[in-house]
Amino acid sequence: LYEDASRLPTGKFDFIVVGGNVIANRLSEDPNTSVLVLEANPSSNPTLRYSLELRNDPPTGFQQSLFGLSSGFVLGGSSSINGMAYTRGAADDYDQYAHTTGDNGVSLTGDVPAVLARIIETTRELPDNFPFNLDYNSGRPIGVARAQSTIKNGMRSSSAISYLADKYLKRPNLHVLVRAHVLKLVNTAKPGHPPAMTQVEFTQGGLRVRVQAFKEVILSAGSVNTPVILMHAGIGDRQELSKVGLPTILHQPSVGKNVSDHPVTGIGWVVNSNDTYDELFRNMTVFNEVLAVWNRTHAGIAGTNNLLMNCYKRLPANYSIFQTFEDPSSGCNSPHLDFYFYVSAVNFPVASADEVDMQNGGSPTAFPVEKNGFAMSVMLMTPSSRGSVTFTSNDLFQQPLIGPGALKTDFDIFVVREGVHSWVNECDDGIDEYIRNNAITTWHLTGTAAMTAPDTGYGVVNPDLRVKGIKNLRIVDISIPFSPAAHTQAPTYIIAERAADIIKSAWK
Numbered sequence: 001l002y003e004d005a006s007r008l009p010t011g012k013f014d015f016i017v018v019g020g021n022v023i024a025n026r027l028s029e030d031p032n033t034s035v036l037v038l039e040a041n042p043s044s045n046p047t048l049r050y051s052l053e054l055r056n057d058p059p060t061g062f063q064q065s066l067f068g069l070s071s072g073f074v075l076g077g078s079s080s081i082n083g084m085a086y087t088r089g090a091a092d093d094y095d096q097y098a099h100t101t102g103d104n105g106v107s108l109t110g111d112v113p114a115v116l117a118r119i120i121e122t123t124r125e126l127p128d129n130f131p132f133n134l135d136y137n138s139g140r141p142i143g144v145a146r147a148q149s150t151i152k153n154g155m156r157s158s159s160a161i162s163y164l165a166d167k168y169l170k171r172p173n174l175h176v177l178v179r180a181h182v183l184k185l186v187n188t189a190k191p192g193h194p195p196a197m198t199q200v201e202f203t204q205g206g207l208r209v210r211v212q213a214f215k216e217v218i219l220s221a222g223s224v225n226t227p228v229i230l231m232h233a234g235i236g237d238r239q240e241l242s243k244v245g246l247p248t249i250l251h252q253p254s255v256g257k258n259v260s261d262h263p264v265t266g267i268g269w270v271v272n273s274n275d276t277y278d279e280l281f282r283n284m285t286v287f288n289e290v291l292a293v294w295n296r297t298h299a300g301i302a303g304t305n306n307l308l309m310n311c312y313k314r315l316p317a318n319y320s321i322f323q324t325f326e327d328p329s330s331g332c333n334s335p336h337l338d339f340y341f342y343v344s345a346v347n348f349p350v351a352s353a354d355e356v357d358m359q360n361g362g363s364p365t366a367f368p369v370e371k372n373g374f375a376m377s378v379m380l381m382t383p384s385s386r387g388s389v390t391f392t393s394n395d396l397f398q399q400p401l402i403g404p405g406a407l408k409t410d411f412d413i414f415v416v417r418e419g420v421h422s423w424v425n426e427c428d429d430g431i432d433e434y435i436r437n438n439a440i441t442t443w444h445l446t447g448t449a450a451m452t453a454p455d456t457g458y459g460v461v462n463p464d465l466r467v468k469g470i471k472n473l474r475i476v477d478i479s480i481p482f483s484p485a486a487h488t489q490a491p492t493y494i495i496a497e498r499a500a501d502i503i504k505s506a507w508k
């Protein structure tokens with residue numbers, strides 16, 4: 001692991017990977033293959049700060065016109081700062097990618113407050129609506145299940161911790177350079193030949209450095225930064241590139257398009273139980289006690305992520321909405337909705353007994369800090385709305401405009417409305433407004449470098465993840481898939497594991 005580019009043993013590697021730890025781990029399994037990871041951020045000490053802004057231009061679809069989109073400013077990217085929910089999706093989504101073993105630590109949450117027994121009770125009382133599911137990562141996610149998280153022995157298992165563990169960093173052929181912000185890719189093809197991107201330019205400490213790949217450059221910079229790097233390499237929509245003064249190397253109108261998100265709203269209830277986590281959030285003495293337990297043993301609430309149980313739900317096929325809209329889900333095992341249950345309602349708008357908040361159009365009522373609560377998120381897993389990532393300048397450091405385009409279609413609003421109705425009755429008036437007012441991003445942006453069949457006129461990469469029309473360049477991150485009906489961390493790992501096999505076999 002290097003902090004300083006001048007200490008790298010060479011400037012030439014078989015593969016140069018921008019930001020991707022899983023793919024770097026797998027490619028460096030062959031001791032004769034050299035791999036360099038370029039990571040813009042430091043190797044540890046993440047500071048969770050807002051990096052990107054969602055704006056109404058392009059439309060976000062959310063009611064709030066401007067709010068922060070956080071991102072992982074550290075080795076491991078968002079896997080180092082995310083909620084650690086580990087959900088693979090349905091067999092219908094990813095049958096061909098199924099993995100059952102690996103380095104990534106995944107566990108059930110240990111401490112389950114008694115209130116959750118009430119949820120299990122519901123699966124017995126209403127099994128048709130809420131069936132019990134022993135393992136939502138079996139390929140059949142629908143039902144009520146204990147949550148699985150990327151937590152091992154009470155600690156986060158990010159891609160930096162698992163796939164770049166010391167035993168892998170000891171490989172002499174694997175090099176990871178942190179604080180190396182990639183600015184652009186360089187076309188090294190001779191004039192008259194198809195473009196080939198084998199050089200990468202990055203900046204470190206004010207210096208500009210170029211490194212060379214013998215075989216391939218692999219972009220794993222995430223669904224916002226991957227299209228940014230493509231556009232600065234001249235791969236994008238010709239008109240958009242010329243508007244900001246960037247030359248076009250390959251007219252590729254799909255770059256940055258097709259963005260989708262899993263918008264989420266929530267409901268909180270005041271409860272008369274003390275078996276919740278609320279005291280932890282308002283009482284520093286309790287907080288410090290919990291922290292002391294964790295420091296000694298890595299056990300207790302601080303060794304969890306507050307995601308204890310959840311429920312995946314599919315809308316019945318006979319719903320009239322399907323006469324107007326084609327069902328965007330991938331198949332009959334795939335859920336339209338995801339509900340997570342929280343044993344605290346801090347930060348959730350409260351549904352009071354008479355549902356006053358929703359009928360008023362739902363400006364969120366802050367949760368009363370002295371009360372205990374129970375809350376539930378309502379997340380749309382099959383969005384039909386699409387947004388985009390666009391540029392306003394050719395400045396390499398300028399952030400693009402990100403519009404997830406969430407909740408723009410009647411179908412999406414219908415599904416979330418059904419989700420709220422699953423738990424709260426008599427709230428028709430103002431419910432759509434309530435959803436729009438309270439919905440936020442889940443940071444599950446996908447699709448900005450869509451994978452499509454080789455002969456289609458649309459899309460950015462082919463099924464082997466090579467960028468269409470460009471040599472020596474692949475994309476291996478969450479920007480390539482259609483929106484999976486899962487939180488996007490596990491699908492990212494699955495894509496990278498599969499890509500490693502494809503790339504190894506291509507260079508055998």
Ligand SMILES: Cc1cc2nc3c(=O)[nH]c(=O)nc-3n(C[C@H](O)[C@H](O)[C@H](O)COP(=O)(O)OP(=O)(O)OC[C@H]3O[C@@H](n4cnc5c(N)ncnc54)[C@H](O)[C@@H]3O)c2cc1C
Pocket residue numbers: 018019020038039040041070071072073074075076077078079081082083084085086087180181182183220221222223225226229442443444445477478479486487488489490492
């Ligand atoms: C706050 C938050 C909470 C989330 N919670 C969950 C959750 O609980 N469960 C779940 O399944 N998913 C969750 N997600 C989503 C999930 O973490 C992401 O979808 C996933 O990490 C995407 O992986 P990626 O490799 O495509 O991109 P990233 O994780 O963004 O990784 C990209 C990497 O590339 C680096 N990089 C980017 N640009 C450059 C550049 N120009 N030069 C060099 N390096 C660069 C970045 O620093 C980063 O290390 C969450 C995301 C966020 C932000």
